[in-house]
Amino acid sequence: MPVTRPFRVPAVALTAAAVLLSGCTTGDPEGGASSSAAGQGAEPTDGPSPVPEDLPEELLPYYEQELSWRDCGVPGFQCATLTAPLDYTEAGAADLQLTVSRKRATGPREERIGSLLVNPGGPGASAIDYLQGYAGVGFPEPVRAGYDMVALDARGTGRSEPVECWDGSAMDAFTQVDRTPDDEEEEEALVAALTEFGEGCGASSGRLLEHISTDESARDLDLLRAVLGDTHLHYYGVSYGTQLGAAYADLFPERVGRLVLDAAIDPRLDALERDRQQAAGFETALDSYLADCGAQRDCPVGDAAALTELFEALDEEPLPTGEDRRLTESLATTGVAQALYSPALWPQLSDALRAAGDGDGAPLLALADGYHDRDAAGSYGTIMFAFPAISCLDAPPALGDAAEVREALDSFEEASPTFGRDFAWATLMCATWPVEAKGEPGPVTAEGADDILVVGTTRDPATPYAWAEGLAEQLESATLLTxxxxxxxxxxxxxxxxxxxxxYLLSGTVPEPGARC
Structure with a gap:
């Protein structure tokens, strides 16, 4: 039950990313045990030094550290540990150990452009899973030939001292809580569940929850850039990864290399407007799915109203799934939302809706499990914990209590008749979160940065196209590709x-203004 729908790439793109790094051994299969700001794989030194000249003295040891690369147990990939200060304003008081992975450029070393850092969004999705399961093997070969492909699991996520909250059985119960309460008793149960979840995260994660903001993760990117020996950051971020990339550009415009911000987020939006617009984005995506489904001979659902009827029926009587968990309204809504992230999942959604119509909730539950990053053994990935922890730290809550949600329901349902109520009540996650927000929404300009490429998809569910237009409008040097x-x-x-x-990545060439694909 995240704050809203995660800004991340769908699970269909990450199916090969299940291999963990638990089998790491020492050694460097490609030679060279370490790299530093002055060393291995650095870009030509005709530009600024990788280490900023005006760097505060207390940060110098972090920027001058060397990475000791080791075999990750995944063919072709290495991993290392980057030390970063827990609090950049109190460097040296406490440190975090962040995990990095890379795949070296496949082309000649003399033709290497630099390191290309990738981030799949979330916030909270593992960049290393994305690198090893998709980007490091699936990005076009010329890009992989020209760049060392690199991923950093952001602080509090993945393998980088992740936020911890509850175990699998507690999470199973939490994900089944009714997110669209019909009466005061159900409202109180939802608020209690959200409050208990936040308290569990606070008890397990402690002070970490105060220091996993997007700005702090952007500073970690600059630290890694320097330690890798690159004078500029080359970066591909999708979804929330665009918020992270834009934050970096605004903090370090002089260090911007080639930044691709795909499925962009508009950082000017407050949480309330963001959540309402995202609900509308899922409704737009649902309409597109229904149009495609309607062209098929055996479409299991005729319109959005029929889907709403299914949800209402599940609210009264959840469906069996062949296991202890039953398909509730909340889990079914999550399963449908998961499938809207990619047209590749639409056939699976049709099959799941057909099965639900026949009384079998297992296929929709499987989609919901993919969304929740729940494995077959009942364990949940860190995104379920890191997502609210980062989101609630970055911006004040959209709504403060149940009364405010009730007042806002009409506007949410107007934006999305199918998903609006679910989105409205989910805003209470941040209202009950144990750590006060320290960020505020606001524009980013990255004044003086080199060309930045922003990409937006017209029927994107999680990051509506208008957000890409908004981000490109703010960034001084951005070009929008539609x-x-x-x-x-x-x-x-x-x-x-x-x-x-x-x-753009290989030669720095941006599309013509107004370019569309």
Whole structure:
């Protein structure tokens, strides 16, 4: 039950990313045990030094550290540990150990452009899973030939001292709580569940929850850039990864290299407006799915109203799934939302809705499990914990209590008749969170940065196209590339988009203003 729907690439793009790093051994299969700001793989030194000249003295030891690369147990990939200060304003008082992975450039070393850092969003999704399961093997070959492909699991996520909250059985119960309460008793049960969840995160994670903001993660990116020996940050971020990349550009415009911000987020939006617009984005994506489904001979659902009827029926009587968990309204809503992230999941959604119509909730439950990053053994990935922890730290809550949610329900249901109530009540996650927000929404300009490429998809569910327009408008040096299509994230979904992003990453060439694919 995240704050809203995660800003992340869908699970369909990460199916090969299940291998963990628990089998790491020492050694460097490609030679060289370490790298530093002055050493291995650095860019030509005709620009600024990787280490900023005006760096505060207390941060110098972090920027001058060397990474000791080791075999990750995944062929072709290495991993290392980056030390970062827990609090950049109190460097040296307490440190975090952040995990990095890379795959070296496949082309000649003399033609290497630099390191390309990738981030799949969330916030809270594992960048290392994304690198090893998709980007490091699935990005176009010329890009992988020109760049060392690099991922950093952000502080509090993945393998980088992740936020901890509850075990699998407690999470199973939590994900089944009714998120669209019909009366005061159900409202109180929802607020109690959210409050207990936040308290569990606070008890397990302690002071970490105060220091996993997007700005702090952006500072970690700059630290890694320097330690890798790159004078500028080259970066591909999708979804929440665009918020992280834009924050970096605003903090370090002089260090911006080639930044691709795909499925962009508009940082000016407050949490309330963001959540309402995201609900509308899922409704737009649902309409697109229904239009496609309606063209099929055996479409299991005729319109959005029929889907709402299914949800209401599940609210009264959950469906059996062949295990102890039953398919509740909340889990079914989550399963449908998961499938809207990518048209590749639409056939699976149709099969799941057909099964639900026949009294079998297992296929929709499987989609919900994919969304929750729940494995077959009942364990949950860190995104379920890191997502609210980062989101609630970055911005004040959208709504403060149940009374405010009731007042806002009409506007949410107007934005999304199917998902609006669910989105409205989910805003209470941050209202009950144990750590006060220290961020505020606001524009980013990155004044003086080199060209930045922003990409938006017209029927993106999780990051509506208007957000990409808004981000491109704010960033002083941004060019917007529009993909007229469906799904969350455009790179890898369309050859025209791939060519445009490739030209930018490999030669710095941005599309013409108004370019569309």
């Amino acid at each position: 993909f007229d299509g469906d799904g969350h994230g455009a790179y890898g979904a369309d050859p025209c988009v791939d060519d445009a992003i490739g030209a």
